[in-house]
Amino acid sequence: MDFSLDEDQVALREAVRRYCERSYPLQARGDPETPDLARTHWQGLAELGVLGMPIAEEWGGGGLGATEVMLASHEFGRALGGVGFVPAVVLCGHLLGAGGEALRRRWLSALAAGESRVSFACGAAEMRGDLTRPGVVASADGDGFLLRGEKAFVLEHDDSDAVLLLARTAGRDGDETGLTLFLLEPNQAGIERHVFTTLDGRRAMRLALDGVAAPAQAVLGRPHEGHALAREGVDRALAAWCSEATGAIEALFDQTLEYIKTRRQFGSALIGFQALQHRMADLLMSLELSRSMACAAAMAVEEAPPAERRRIVDAAKVFIGKAGREAGHCAIQLHGGMGMTDECRVGHYVKRLMVLDQYFGNAADHLRRLAAI
Amino acid sequence: MKFRFSAADEAFRQEVRQFVRDNLDPALKRKVELGLRLERADYVAWYGKLEQRGWITPGWPPEHGGPGWTHLQRYIFDEETQLGGAPRIITSGINMLGPVLIAFGTAEQKARYLPAIRRSETWWGQGFSEPGSGSDLASLRTTAVREGDHYVVNGHKIWTSYAHVCEMLFCLVRTDPDAAKPQQGISFLLIDAKTPGVTIRPIRMLDGGRDLNEVFLDNVRVPVGNLVGEENKGWSYGKYLLGHERTGIAGIGGCKQQLARARRLAAAQPLGEGCLLDDPAVRERLAALETDLMALEFTSLRILSANQSVRVPGVEASILKVRGTELRQQILDLLVDIAGPWAVPFSEEAMLEGFDDESPTPEAFVAVAANALDARKASIYGGTNEVQRNVIAKVMSS
Numbered sequence: 001m002d003f004s005l006d007e008d009q010v011a012l013r014e015a016v017r018r019y020c021e022r023s024y025p026l027q028a029r030g031d032p033e034t035p036d037l038a039r040t041h042w043q044g045l046a047e048l049g050v051l052g053m054p055i056a057e058e059w060g061g062g063g064l065g066a067t068e069v070m071l072a073s074h075e076f077g078r079a080l081g082g083v084g085f086v087p088a089v090v091l092c093g094h095l096l097g098a099g100g101e102a103l104r105r106r107w108l109s110a111l112a113a114g115e116s117r118v119s120f121a122c123g124a125a126e127m128r129g130d131l132t133r134p135g136v137v138a139s140a141d142g143d144g145f146l147l148r149g150e151k152a153f154v155l156e157h158d159d160s161d162a163v164l165l166l167a168r169t170a171g172r173d174g175d176e177t178g179l180t181l182f183l184l185e186p187n188q189a190g191i192e193r194h195v196f197t198t199l200d201g202r203r204a205m206r207l208a209l210d211g212v213a214a215p216a217q218a219v220l221g222r223p224h225e226g227h228a229l230a231r232e233g234v235d236r237a238l239a240a241w242c243s244e245a246t247g248a249i250e251a252l253f254d255q256t257l258e259y260i261k262t263r264r265q266f267g268s269a270l271i272g273f274q275a276l277q278h279r280m281a282d283l284l285m286s287l288e289l290s291r292s293m294a295c296a297a298a299m300a301v302e303e304a305p306p307a308e309r310r311r312i313v314d315a316a317k318v319f320i321g322k323a324g325r326e327a328g329h330c331a332i333q334l335h336g337g338m339g340m341t342d343e344c345r346v347g348h349y350v351k352r353l354m355v356l357d358q359y360f361g362n363a364a365d366h367l368r369r370l371a372a373i
Numbered sequence: 374m375k376f377r378f379s380a381a382d383e384a385f386r387q388e389v390r391q392f393v394r395d396n397l398d399p400a401l402k403r404k405v406e407l408g409l410r411l412e413r414a415d416y417v418a419w420y421g422k423l424e425q426r427g428w429i430t431p432g433w434p435p436e437h438g439g440p441g442w443t444h445l446q447r448y449i450f451d452e453e454t455q456l457g458g459a460p461r462i463i464t465s466g467i468n469m470l471g472p473v474l475i476a477f478g479t480a481e482q483k484a485r486y487l488p489a490i491r492r493s494e495t496w497w498g499q500g501f502s503e504p505g506s507g508s509d510l511a512s513l514r515t516t517a518v519r520e521g522d523h524y525v526v527n528g529h530k531i532w533t534s535y536a537h538v539c540e541m542l543f544c545l546v547r548t549d550p551d552a553a554k555p556q557q558g559i560s561f562l563l564i565d566a567k568t569p570g571v572t573i574r575p576i577r578m579l580d581g582g583r584d585l586n587e588v589f590l591d592n593v594r595v596p597v598g599n600l601v602g603e604e605n606k607g608w609s610y611g612k613y614l615l616g617h618e619r620t621g622i623a624g625i626g627g628c629k630q631q632l633a634r635a636r637r638l639a640a641a642q643p644l645g646e647g648c649l650l651d652d653p654a655v656r657e658r659l660a661a662l663e664t665d666l667m668a669l670e671f672t673s674l675r676i677l678s679a680n681q682s683v684r685v686p687g688v689e690a691s692i693l694k695v696r697g698t699e700l701r702q703q704i705l706d707l708l709v710d711i712a713g714p715w716a717v718p719f720s721e722e723a724m725l726e727g728f729d730d731e732s733p734t735p736e737a738f739v740a741v742a743a744n745a746l747d748a749r750k751a752s753i754y755g756g757t758n759e760v761q762r763n764v765i766a767k768v769m770s771s
Contacts, residue, residue, distance in 0.1 A: 124643075124713075124714050124733075125643065127714035128644070128713050128714060152714070152733035153714060153733070173646075174645065174646065194730075194731040194732075194733075196718050196720065196731045196732040196733070197718070197719060197720060198717050198718055198719055199716065199717060199718070199719040199742050199743075204717075204718070206731070206733045265506075265507065265508050265509035265512075266508070273759075275759050275762070276759070325706065329702075329749065332749045333749070333752060333753065333757070333758075333759075336507050336753050336757065337502070337507060337531065337532050337750075337753055337754075339579075339749075339753075340578050340579055340585075340749060340750050340753065341576055341577065341579065342576075342578060342579055342581075343577070344579075346579075347578075347579030348579075350579065350746070351579065351742075354716065354742060354745075354746075355717050358716055361713075362713060364655075365713065367654065368652055368654055371654070
């Protein structure tokens with residue numbers, strides 16, 4: 001086992017950090033992006049090479065692995081940046097790689113170049129981590145399928161050119177077989193879109209599907225066998241989100257330490273009070289353990305067989321979800337009233353951590369899964 | 374010792390419960406139960422009913438319009454109104470200034486201000502904290518300099534609840550900068566919010582709320598008749614007031630209502646073929662919080678009983694404040710976990726109306742995340758929980 005980074009990886013981390021410092025000014029972090037700014041950021045990420053990072057080189061990508069994704073995600077967590085990166089690039093980028101020649105040709109290089117946005121749609125049960133209850137049924141219709149149902153969450157995207165989703169094509173809810181991955185275009189007939197805002201100031205979409213036609217070519221991977229592929233994609237995304245959360249925890253640690261060194265009450269800097277020193281010591285320990293779990297998850301999604309991969313990703317999600325919540329509590333408390341304001345950036349990190357905890361199952365949901373093994 | 378409430382107290386409980394049922398507007402009850410944003414008009418609508426019944430100022434003596442209840446009756450009133458989904462009595466006029474004026478105000482001040490507070494005609498804002506003086510309140514720097522029949526006040530107050538809809542402010546100001554101890558040169562002043570030089574700026578909070586304010590005081594001329602009690606004795610009045618503020622902070626009724634709601638929502642949230650409440654871990658968390666609540670409830674009741682002492686006398690309020698606020702925060706975090714995906718969408722419209730056509734979140738969950746964020750302030754205001762623990766430590770080691 002080796003946690004060390006090579007020169008290229010260190011250089012990548014530095015490049016993403018510089019980009020974030022330039023593109024996400026400290027005082028605006030967490031504020032909603034205007035559509036113009038969102039486009040500028042997406043283009044910036046493309047130029048940085050981040051959007052093609054895990055995509056194969058033949059499609060214009062970087063052919064890089066989960067370690068590089070981890071490094072970039074951590075930086076995005078520190079800066080509350082990279083909106084839409086994980087669902088589009090890490091999750092959909094992986095799923096599209098398993099698509100047929102035509103789908104790959106159409107979407108992968110466009111995704112890597114920032115020309116097309118691709119996102120993943122999930123329903124409420126999937127958002128709790130249960131991919132066997134997709135909330136959408138696809139019935140055979142000639143050579144293709146007709147899709148009906150609802151996907152309440154297209155995460156971090158409100159204007160994608162393509163949406164990937166799981167639908168039930170056979171069997172019943174709870175079965176891992178009989179699930180098929182589809183690619184739809186949101187402007188297709190039968191799709192109703194509702195854009196809504198999320199707690200962290202981002203935008204998302206809800207899709208209602210009422211008889212949406214999907215040809216056989218819109219299927220990713222093999223029909224009825226989409227679960228394992230989707231699970232692997234989701235685990236890769238969860239590993240990246242764990243790194244993002246760890247970056248956010250690190251930012252909270254840094255800001256809180258800085259604040260209590262400067263804030264004075266009772267004739268002394270707050271850092272002089274032992275009760276607060278101990279809280280910061282606990283936060284530091286949580287941060288370091290979270291980093292280790294984020295590394296373990298990144299290594300596992302690259303190298304471990306499915307059962308082990310899942311166990312480690314679940315554990316990382318539990319540990320980092322809990323650490324993120326505690327870090328938020330600590331950072332607000334030590335900032336006092338200031339920590340409760342919108343102007344102070346602490347609250348924005350706290351809200352992002354609350355949202356990240358809910359992606360594909362919160363800490364309690366993942367703990368339930370681990371306990372059932 | 375007796376386990377049951379007396380027949381008289383039980384009858385009183387039924388009377389309050391029935392009153393809430395008969396008088397609380399269902400639309401307001403829904404807003405309170407869903408944790409939506411309330412405006413002054415919402416509070417005033419309910420306070421008007423309480424005022425007619427003579428119940429708006431439970432902590433005031435009967436000669437000033439209080440109902441003359443025992444401590445236990447006040448406790449039952451708080452619990453029943455919160456369980457019934459009524460807004461809490463949150464105004465600084467009723468909870469803080471009233472008791473101070475009754476104890477230390479002039480006859481003229483009492484006659485002028487107390488009836489208007491009872492009728493919700495005048496709302497008061499509390500000007501204590503300053504940007505540089507939070508936990509260390511005695512370091513406050515807002516000055517009041519006597520000039521003839523006026524004090525001229527200059528300074529900057531912060532965290533003033535509802536100042537943007539208040540007619541009046543009560544402030545701690547420094548009248549003797551040369552006093553031997555910082556606590557000794559402070560006075561308690563009443564300031565009309567319309568006086569030239571008073572600027573009120575709402576602060577946007579992390580949950581989107583705007584109930585707290587900054588108050589800038591720039592050469593504000595305040596008549597000397599607005600001084601409460603004696604000059605330079607304001608610190609002791611402030612301490613008296615903060616003692617009153619802590620009495621209801623354990624918030625037993627609110628915790629009970631939220632925990633019952635958590636149990637109900639867990640039973641309605643699907644999980645696999647069943648629901649979240651089927652999960653033993655969820656039931657265990659609920660049971661653990663219900664146990665903590667029970668311990669806090671029996672402690673509140675024990676402290677109210679006659680001839681009771683705690684191991685370290687004088688720290689009762691700190692015990693209830695720390696444990697009550699932490700419990701409330703844990704219950705709201707559990708509600709977020711139960712909401713799961715539904716805690717992710719957030720809409721200002723839904724915080725006011727309970728729904729937003731674009732958002733997928735069911736009504737029951739629209740405010741859960743915002744409420745959990747807002748609850749973080751409970752361990753900060755009224756003396757942070759760190760300060761409360763210091764109080765306990767100081768008393769026990771003296």
